Amino acid sequence: MTELPDPAAIRERAAVLANIRDLVGDKGWIDSADGMAPHLKEERGNYTGTAAAVVKPGSVAEMAAVLRLCNGACLPVVPQGGNTSLVGASIPYERFSGIVLSTARLNRIRDLDPVNNTMTVDAGCILQTVQQAANDADRLFPLSLGAQGTCQIGGNISTNAGGVGVLRYGNMRDLVLGLEVVLPDGRIWDGLRGLRKDNTGYDLKQWFIGAEGTLGVIAGAVLKLFPKPRETVTALAAVPDPEASLRLLSTLQRETGGGVSGYEIMTRVSLRMALDHIAGNRDPFDRVHPCYQLIELTGQGADGSLRAGLEEVLERAMADGDVRDAVIAESEAQGRALWRLRESISEAQRFEGASVKHDVAVPVSRVADFIRVATAACEAAVPGIRVVAFGHVGDGNIHFNMNQPAEGWTHDGFMAEQPRFNRIVHDIVADMQGSISAEHGIGRIKKAELAHYRAPLELDLMRALKAQLDPKGIMNPGKIFG
Ligand SMILES: Cc1cc2nc3c(=O)[nH]c(=O)nc-3n(C[C@H](O)[C@H](O)[C@H](O)COP(=O)(O)OP(=O)(O)OC[C@H]3O[C@@H](n4cnc5c(N)ncnc54)[C@H](O)[C@@H]3O)c2cc1C
Structure with a gap:
């Protein structure tokens, strides 16, 4: 027998959505199909989802009030920045009935302190805007990557973005000194401290960096600046x-x-x-x-x-x-x-048929071994395959992509073998004490691989943190695990 939706639950959800709409006003509310479309699909067309509305709070207080309402009604929330995620992390699932919470309107540079070499920004600042503001102050904000004209600082932090300067300046994790986070229940944690030294218990900001929006919404950050190279x-x-x-x-x-x-x-x-x-x-x-x-x-x-x-x-x-x-x-x-x-x-790879991509890391000293061993394994598994290996060798991070052979394979036939190819490459990575996701995170795409390669204890600890911070499971459900 098909279970009918509970009318009381439907009424409560409608009432909460109406309250959110009143709270954020017209500027912060989108529920038309056309208006929501860019927020519900990934640029490459790999994922599309649904949502009751896209909500764009105009202040941190508004964002906190929205989350309080969602938490009270168990209404799920997908935080979204520039929506450039390459692992489907920022797109809701197909039958998602919650909201997309966009930080697009939180885009102020709050402060730049040239003596402390820090910049305090809203989470919705575009990365390129932050780079430019640093440059204008004769400083460098070193995070640099292909999506910098679109992606936002909150998204960069939530994916612990890397890019081309990691060798010298580190990942986003190394570039963040403080955070302001709205917790799932609407409380605001003000950790916007621009300190190089702070040994006062657990380093709470680390929980949210790389958490892919599953533990709370980043509202602001204190970023490290560096001398501008001459x-x-x-x-x-x-x-x-x-x-x-x-x-x-x-x-x-x-x-x-x-x-x-x-x-x-x-x-x-x-x-x-x-x-x-x-x-x-x-x-x-x-x-x-x-x-x-x-x-x-x-x-x-x-x-x-x-x-x-x-x-x-x-x-x-x-x-x-x-x-x-x-x-x-x-x-x-x-x-x-x-x-x-x-x-x-x-981009060039797209012209040569289907390709299965791996974004992996091994210790720098093993990069050459990895490329050699993994290339040989792929060529043995699929004669004629074109291995496209490139990337941040100085960080031990290789984009190890497999393009279909020039002949004998269809696009779909090749892509259907993705799980087998993943196993070949990721087993070699695991043997070398590497990581199956160096830069892009887990999102939707790598959940099974995370569950396969991370020790049960590590997964238990991650789930315990999630349960503690988000007991109702409203934050970006079904991403990373679940
Ligand atoms: C062309 C291109 C090149 C790239 N090159 C690199 C590269 O070289 N190195 C690298 O590391 N990455 C690279 N990436 C990935 C890039 O780092 C991420 O796509 C980007 O950092 C995500 O930022 P965003 O604002 O678009 O976040 P979104 O895509 O909107 O979201 C990403 C994740 O963060 C969460 N999120 C977003 N904002 C918040 C917030 N305020 N609070 C809590 N959670 C939030 C979302 O829920 C989602 O889980 C590249 C991507 C593209 C498209």
Whole structure:
């Protein structure tokens, strides 16, 4: 027998939604299909969901009142920033009857303290706006990633975003000094402290960083700023293999006093795709090489010493056989063109059929082993497969993608094998004490993999924290686990 919805529950839900609507007013309420559409689908089209409404509070107090109402009525909430999540974390499920809580209207830079080197911002500030504000104050906010014109600080914190500067500046976790969080029951935790030292019990902010909106809603943050680099040198080195890349990294770190701010590897297949499919890309070398290393150094000198140091290291590495050829950008435009080669790989992959993607991390010392062992395993499993391996080698984080063979496979047939491919790659990662999600989180896409690879005790501890902070389970239900 089909259970009929309880009329009293339906009335209560309608009353709570009406209260929320009154609270946030027209500016903060969207319930038309057209208006909600951009909030209910992922850009790549992998996920679409439903919601009773998209709610955009205009202040932290309003956001707290909305959560209090939702908690009282057990109405589920999906927090949303720029909706750029690559793991389906910011999209509600298909038969979701709760609200999407957008931070888009909380977009004020509250304070910039050049002596403390901190900026206090609303969670809804766009990452690029924060970078620009730091730049205007002759400072650097170093988080930098492809979605920076759209993603918001609250989303960056909730996914512990990484990007291209992690080697030098760390992940978002390392860039946050304080947080303001609205808890599921509507209480506001004010932890907006800009302290470099604070040993007063548990570090509560860490609970919310990387929590993907499952424990509360981040409303504001104190971010770390850094001196703006005076000199940037960008180069591309052709290397014989990933082992040579790692040796070159050690030398560069030693010789530049930690001046390496970007270190991105690209295998030949990866670069070839970027060259074949993205207009304007050009191979800087006359010959084909097995592997390429993008290098960015930054420093304060502005006297050319950084470039001179790099030239010296590259010359020595050429003599030792670790570098086969190299180009150093002569201008900002040339530097950007080198970065574009790396940044256009994901897009280029789309032109070569289906691809199963893995965003994994291993200890830096195991990166070369990982690429070698995992590539061999995939090629043995699927003859003709094109392994596209690239990424943040200096952080031990490789985007290890598998493109369907040029012949003999359909798109859907290849994608249907995703669980088998995941197992092959993730087992190798686990053997190397690595992580199945280096940057993008768990969301919807990697829940089964998390449950498979994390120890039961770790999962128990995560669930205990969730139960303590969100006993009614209203926050982003069904994400990470469940
Ligand atoms: C083109 C592209 C390139 C990328 N490159 C990188 C990269 O190099 N490195 C990297 O690490 N990542 C990368 N990413 C992923 C990126 O870091 C995340 O998509 C981004 O940080 C999420 O921010 P957002 O505002 O869009 O959050 P959303 O996508 O809206 O949300 C992401 C998660 O955070 C939660 N959330 C959002 N705001 C809040 C809040 N205020 N409080 C609580 N929970 C919240 C959501 O519920 C969801 O679980 C890339 C993404 C794209 C599209």
